[in-house]
Amino acid sequence: MKLHGILPLLFSSLLALAQSPKLLVYVDPGHGGEDVGARGAKGLKEKDATLDLAGALVRELERCGMEARLTRQDDTFVGLWDRARLANQAGADLFVSLHLNAARARQAKGSEVYFLTLGAGDRDAAAVAAQENGPEARTAHASSDSVVAGILDTLSQEAYLRDSERLAVAIQGQLNRLGGIKERGVKQAPFVVLRGAAMPAVLVETVFISNPREEVKLRDPAFLRKAALAITQGIRHYFAGADGTPRRKAVEAARPPGA
Numbered sequence: 001m002k003l004h005g006i007l008p009l010l011f012s013s014l015l016a017l018a019q020s021p022k023l024l025v026y027v028d029p030g031h032g033g034e035d036v037g038a039r040g041a042k043g044l045k046e047k048d049a050t051l052d053l054a055g056a057l058v059r060e061l062e063r064c065g066m067e068a069r070l071t072r073q074d075d076t077f078v079g080l081w082d083r084a085r086l087a088n089q090a091g092a093d094l095f096v097s098l099h100l101n102a103a104r105a106r107q108a109k110g111s112e113v114y115f116l117t118l119g120a121g122d123r124d125a126a127a128v129a130a131q132e133n134g135p136e137a138r139t140a141h142a143s144s145d146s147v148v149a150g151i152l153d154t155l156s157q158e159a160y161l162r163d164s165e166r167l168a169v170a171i172q173g174q175l176n177r178l179g180g181i182k183e184r185g186v187k188q189a190p191f192v193v194l195r196g197a198a199m200p201a202v203l204v205e206t207v208f209i210s211n212p213r214e215e216v217k218l219r220d221p222a223f224l225r226k227a228a229l230a231i232t233q234g235i236r237h238y239f240a241g242a243d244g245t246p247r248r249k250a251v252e253a254a255r256p257p258g259a
């Protein structure tokens, strides 16, 4: 990352850390506004279900003593690069992007937790990423987001890949225990939304909206709460096994003596 990019970031992180001693998780409800995401056979839109799930996740995180913020509060479009930028500016410790999987095979079910690969990823993972990245990925550097992308140097996530993998494994382990959800495993894919995050970051394909049974569950607040609790437990396990977070350590190290 270029120095002119990292200095304001560190400064805002120091400020954020001084103001917010709690662990801060940035929750990203996938899609929104004109970007509907995937659709279930019974008409449920991914953008609506991810927002409901995100609300449940914020409540669980707060109940467990963490601070949680959303990249979008309502049905509005937020660019993929802007999502990570919001988390970076707030000095967040973790970034969790919530999505719902879709497959041609209607019986496909279960959870997949992803962290970023700088390469192409395997064929199935790359297909999931292409679906989630959408047209924005192809135009990211030609859009108004290009300034942001330049500041973030597009690869902020590179330094955090190991921690992101640990976070992904911790969340996947909890989601596997959620009733009726089959192990699908932690995967790597080139998700644009994760690239700019200067903190451990994962993308959770919570269940398959394309599976009619899972689509029904997504309308059930009790199921959303259970899924949110599973993700929260995964985050707690990650924090319990981490000696601080990479971001906090970097910020502390950059803090002037006596500050």
Ligand SMILES: [Zn+2]
Residues within 6 Å of the ligand: 030, 031, 037, 038, 046, 098, 099, 100, 132
């Ligand atoms: Zn999605």
